[in-house]
Amino acid sequence: MTQGRHARRDVVRAALLAAGAVPVLAACGGRASARTTGNNAYATIDQTGAIDHGPVGADLPETPTLRRIRDRGVLLQSGSVTMPGFGLMNPRTGRITGFDAGIAQLLAKYLLGRPEVDTITGGADTREAILQNHSVDVAVSTYTIKKSRARLVNFSGPYYVARSGVLVATDGHRVTSLNDLAGQEVAVQPGAAEEALRAGCPAAKPVVFEESSQCSAAVRQGRVRAWSANTAILLGKAAVDVRLEMTPVTFGSSPFGIGTPKDDPEFKKIVVGFLERIMADGTWRMLWEQTVGALVRTAAPAPPKLGSVPGS
Structure with a gap:
């Protein structure tokens, strides 16, 4: 059927x-x-x-x-x-x-x-x-x-199994390494994404949103420097929105x-x-x-x- x-x-x-x-x-x-x-x-x-x-x-x-x-x-x-x-x-x-x-x-x-x-x-x-x-x-x-x-x-x-990644606004600041997020506000969802960012870049400033749509909006509007989540989520968002793009930064593991x-x-x-x-x-x-x-x-x-x- x-x-x-x-x-x-x-x-x-x-x-x-x-x-x-x-x-x-x-x-x-x-x-x-x-x-x-x-x-x-x-x-x-x-x-x-x-x-x-x-x-x-x-x-x-x-x-x-x-x-x-x-x-x-x-x-x-x-x-x-x-x-x-x-x-x-x-x-x-x-x-x-x-x-x-x-x-x-x-x-x-x-x-x-x-x-x-x-x-x-x-x-x-x-x-x-x-x-x-x-x-x-x-x-x-x-x-x-x-x-x-x-x-x-x-x-x-x-x-x-995905990895943690970083997504930015197409017309925003470049991010080429985790160190670029030190001292910067980064959108995350609570749980695994927030924990991964704190472990991977302790100097970053996580800004927690409940939904992935809120994270992407915060990036597009310039309210945060970047968005960190597993690469599965980020690739999908970047694939359908020209205002967002993946960076080469990956870290950790998300099974x-x-x-x-x-x-x-x-x-x-x-x-x-x-x-x-x-x-x-x-x-x-x-x-x-x-x-x-x-x-x-x-x-x-x-x-x-x-x-x-x-x-x-």
């Missing part, structure tokens, strides 16, 4: 998230407005082929999380709708497209036999809370695996994992098995080529080794 037949379920659930609270959900079925600056390749991203190619799990063990998903008939995931290449509301179709969005759709197909996904959007610092209180089943949103986070949630992965509830270790094993399948059968590579690859036009990287980083 094709991805297009599930358009009625592929919606954004915009959430007002608070730690320990069940999110308030509101369906959004209309089309998103398009930004016209820069390359609009993101508007034509189509991952239908990869989703159709994805496997369906057989004889999966019963777990509390899997039971909730199947009783509901849809996978609830914490994700993004503003990240080109990884999770973006497609302005042409109103659909959510990108590598992370595709991973979630493929996981739903593996668990349910069809790619039924509802996406909860919220700040980067809410993911552990909403996994713990079962407001979502999984988090798939450039979610960096860290030992501190792994004490609160389970991680399956890494399914992709992305699928976050799942800590109290259901058997479900983590199911998700690991899912990742093994899509990495082995070519689905992972196909999804990359149809999403991030369509923006950056580089060869797909090799999938990382599962369980290869602390916390996974």
Whole structure:
């Protein structure tokens, strides 16, 4: 069954998230407005082929999380709708497209036999809370695996490894090394990006924003010198906005994992098995080529080794 037949379920659930609270959900079925600056390749991203190619799990063990998903008939995931290449509301179709969005759709197909996904959007610092209180089943949103986070949630992965990078305004100051950020205000999101910048350039002055769209706006408007995040986020933003550009500066490592509830270790094993399948059968590579690859036009990287980083 094709991805297009599930358009009625592929919606954004915009959430007002608070730690320990069940999110308030509101369906959004209309089309998103398009930004016209820069390359609009993101508007034509189509991952239908990869989703159709994805496997369906057989004889999966019963777990509390899997039971909730199947009783509901849809996978609830914490994700993004503003990240080109990884999770973006497609302005042409109103659909959510990108590598992370595709991973979630493929996981739903593996668990349910069809790619039924509802996406909860919220700040980067809410993911552990909403996994713990079962407001979502999984988090798939450039979610960096860290030992501190792994004490609160389970991680399956890494399914992709990025590095930390630096993005600036095209007409702004040049940045050619981390030392150029010393004493400068740098936009970051809370969590892994902020920690990476503090470790990589202690003399920088992090300015914390909840959303990646706020970081990019701060750079464009000259309110900060640069924006530091993992290269996956930054490459997507630079690919679709001519006012932003990547610098050659990279540092650290950002291994992305699928976050799942800590109290259901058997479900983590199911998700690991899912990742093994899509990495082995070519689905992972196909999804990359149809999403991030369509923006950056580089060869797909090799999938990382599962369980290869602390916390996974």
